[in-house]
Amino acid sequence: MLTFETAGCGSPIVFLYGCDVDSDSGTWRPIVERLPDGVSGVAVQIGSGQIGDGAGPAVFGTIADALRVDLDVLQVDRPVVVGRSTAAGLAMNYAARHPVSGVVIVDRSPWLRPVAEFLQGLAPDERRERLRQVFRRVFAPTSGSGVLERDATLALWEDAVRAAPDELQDRVNSTLAAVSAPVLALFGRELVAEERACLAHLPDVSVEEWPGRGDVVHLAEPDRFTERLLAFVGSCAA
Secondary structure, three states: OOEEEEEOOEEEEEEEEOOOOOOOHHHOHHHHOOOOOEEEEEEEEOOHHHHOOOOOOOHHHHHHHHHHHHHHHOOOOOOEEEEEOHHHHHHHHHHHHOOOOEEEEEOOOOOOHHHHHHHHOOOHHHHHHHHHHHHHHHHHHHOOOOHHHHHHHHHHHHHHOOOOHHHHHHHHHHHHHOOOOOEEEEEOOOOOHHHHHHHOOOOOEEEEEOOOOOOOHHHHOHHHHHHHHHHHHHHHHO
16 A cells, blocks of 8 residues: 545646655645646655566566555546656656546656666666765755665666666657657756757647756756646646
């Protein structure tokens, strides 16, 4: 059983957290608190128990299926699923496997080939330490007490990059192509051409760049983000 926090009632929005640096519900709380009447927010924590040490990229499908079971218990049908960073990868995998009204991914580039190439060029111990340094330097200001969640994600990334870079990227692109629902992809920076090309595998995607907002665009501008999210939810329901 995953961990849930719910607020409000109405059209469901499922916020995913806990996969990595977004290790506590506070990462989405400013958004959930801004939701108006008629919209319900469901914050779902994905802990290290669901990720598992060294489980690899295939674990996303396992977690997505577990999430579907629990959402059925909550009677949440065809939600808009929102995720940031690694949780955005889970959101895409969920949408590729189960019915959704829409998907919002925040600060998650699907262009993983250069990441895989870089990490595979490092010794295993150095690779893990480099990932730790990145998480501490970039995301420490927004992370909570989820040390186990971050450690499990390190293991997931290590296992993910054991695949050939082209093979890994092909799997990502295939997942994107399987998402038929509308997708809103938000970034706090300008994307490079290769990232836009990867996102183009999504059949129905709107890409927005908010330069200078950093890696936590929803926290940098919570009012603007909430307004855009609600507009997207409304378009999915139309």
